[in-house]
Amino acid sequence: MNERWVRLALRAYPRRLRAAKGAEVHGAVADAADAGDAAFIDARSLVGLIVAGWMVRWRAHPPPLPWVRYLLGRDVMDRRWHGWLLDELDGWSVERRGWAQSSLWLAWLMGLAVATQQPIPDWTLMFAVGAPLLAGRVPAMQRRRRVTVLRANGFDSQTRQWLAPARPLVPSRRARQTRAGALLSPLGAAFTVALIVHVLWWWVPGLRLEGADAGFVAIGRVVDAPIAIAGRLAVLVALGLSVVFATLASRLHGWLRVAPDVARATKAELVVNTLAALALAVLPLLPVMPLAVPLVMPPVLATGPMLLLLGRRALRMERDGSGVVLARPVRARPETATRP
Amino acid sequence: MYGADVVVGKLPPLSEASFLILIALGGEDLHGYAIVQAVLDLSDGRVRLGAGTLYGALERMSNDGWVAPSRDEVVEGRLRRYYRLTSAGRSRALDETERLEANAAAARGRLAGGVA
Numbered sequence: 001m002n003e004r005w006v007r008l009a010l011r012a013y014p015r016r017l018r019a020a021k022g023a024e025v026h027g028a029v030a031d032a033a034d035a036g037d038a039a040f041i042d043a044r045s046l047v048g049l050i051v052a053g054w055m056v057r058w059r060a061h062p063p064p065l066p067w068v069r070y071l072l073g074r075d076v077m078d079r080r081w082h083g084w085l086l087d088e089l090d091g092w093s094v095e096r097r098g099w100a101q102s103s104l105w106l107a108w109l110m111g112l113a114v115a116t117q118q119p120i121p122d123w124t125l126m127f128a129v130g131a132p133l134l135a136g137r138v139p140a141m142q143r144r145r146r147v148t149v150l151r152a153n154g155f156d157s158q159t160r161q162w163l164a165p166a167r168p169l170v171p172s173r174r175a176r177q178t179r180a181g182a183l184l185s186p187l188g189a190a191f192t193v194a195l196i197v198h199v200l201w202w203w204v205p206g207l208r209l210e211g212a213d214a215g216f217v218a219i220g221r222v223v224d225a226p227i228a229i230a231g232r233l234a235v236l237v238a239l240g241l242s243v244v245f246a247t248l249a250s251r252l253h254g255w256l257r258v259a260p261d262v263a264r265a266t267k268a269e270l271v272v273n274t275l276a277a278l279a280l281a282v283l284p285l286l287p288v289m290p291l292a293v294p295l296v297m298p299p300v301l302a303t304g305p306m307l308l309l310l311g312r313r314a315l316r317m318e319r320d321g322s323g324v325v326l327a328r329p330v331r332a333r334p335e336t337a338t339r340p
Numbered sequence: 341m342y343g344a345d346v347v348v349g350k351l352p353p354l355s356e357a358s359f360l361i362l363i364a365l366g367g368e369d370l371h372g373y374a375i376v377q378a379v380l381d382l383s384d385g386r387v388r389l390g391a392g393t394l395y396g397a398l399e400r401m402s403n404d405g406w407v408a409p410s411r412d413e414v415v416e417g418r419l420r421r422y423y424r425l426t427s428a429g430r431s432r433a434l435d436e437t438e439r440l441e442a443n444a445a446a447a448r449g450r451l452a453g454g455v456a
Contacts, residue, residue, distance in 0.1 A: 040390055
């Protein structure tokens with residue numbers, strides 16, 4: 001068995017172990033070759049090496065629940081799984097997942113296009129513009145955020161060493177609390193107003209705009225332009241706004257943890273972020289896809305008041321001086337301390 | 341993978357390869373291929389470890405805290421990582437030895453007595 005097969009078999013090991021383990025195994029294989037011991041790395045041994053590598057991966061992988069939470073965007077992960085997390089951040093699965101997210105996003109939009117009986121060719125433009133944007137942007141944001149959170153938990157990404165004991169949460173500065181409250185309250189108010197407007201618009205006959213039900217047709221009438229061009233432009237604008245809103249939702253991700261303890265913070269974070277991202281991403285598509293209203297209403301209904309409450313609470317706690325703890329990382333490097 | 345709080349008497353038996361690797365490291369720190377040769381000697385040529393078995397076992401035992409890398413050496417451009425037996429590993433090897441001795445004694449007594 002030559003070096004190439006050994007190198008291939010070693011790919012079964014996690015990335016962070018491969019470099020160190022690879023040199024060691026190659027050294028042992030060379031020793032065995034010198035001793036004329038072909039059995040040390042025969043086909044059966046290679047299979048054993050692959051199995052051993054996958055067993056290491058299996059043991060290093062977080063259990064299903066923390067893993068799913070991570071995929072949903074949760075940053076705080078028990079330090080037992082930080083080895084896996086580093087492999088994940090260094091590896092190509094982040095980009096792969098970016099493409100998967102992009103594909104899901106497109107599948108969702110295509111599904112809506114089919115459901116609302118819009119002409120499919122109009123959406124191919126969206127594919128061409130949207131996929132690279134989303135596939136490149138989302139993983140980059142996730143990677144940066146997670147590396148920052150790891151650093152905040154005492155991990156130096158330069159030396160890849162632990163500098164301080166891992167902490168589940170990092171107390172934020174007062175400025176961040178104020179910013180969170182100042183941002184969340186107006187946003188929640190805006191969502192709530194949007195909710196009220198939509199309710200009035202769609203369910204009070206006297207206020208309903210003529211032709212709005214017709215989607216693309218309505219846009220064509222308003223701008224007095226060929227429907228196909230107006231439709232494409234509307235889709236492009238909607239896509240651009242969706243990307244902007246999705247980015248905003250991602251930024252919100254870190255500012256929404258305003259509850260004073262870990263459990264409550266993570267629960268609120270999961271619910272609010274999911275709803276906020278969904279509502280923000282789909283909201284701009286409403287004018288061109290009226291049938292999306294029933295899909296958007298539930299998250300909007302929940303998101304507006306929740307953001308409003310969270311923002312008001314953060315501002316109140318800031319004012320009365322009670323301790324608000326945010327899970328956002330500190331920018332400065334943590335103090336050096338002993339760490340195994 | 342066994343935690344430290346597991347009752348020693350109830351630990352599952354070690355595989356022969358793992359047991360022999362622990363015994364091989366009992367005398368001195370050894371690198372990968374030297375462990376293979378030591379195991380071959382200890383078993384009178386019966387157990388020949390492949391790379392997969394060796395490094396799979398070393399990985400498991402490192403996780404369990406029974407062995408640990410002691411030093412690295414580069415010889416003729418080859419990395420040799422030496423492993424040492426930890427106190428937990430020594431204790432585990434002794435427990436396994438006692439278990440095997442007890443089994444062997446029971447087997448001898450029973451077979452010598454002609455019990456079917």
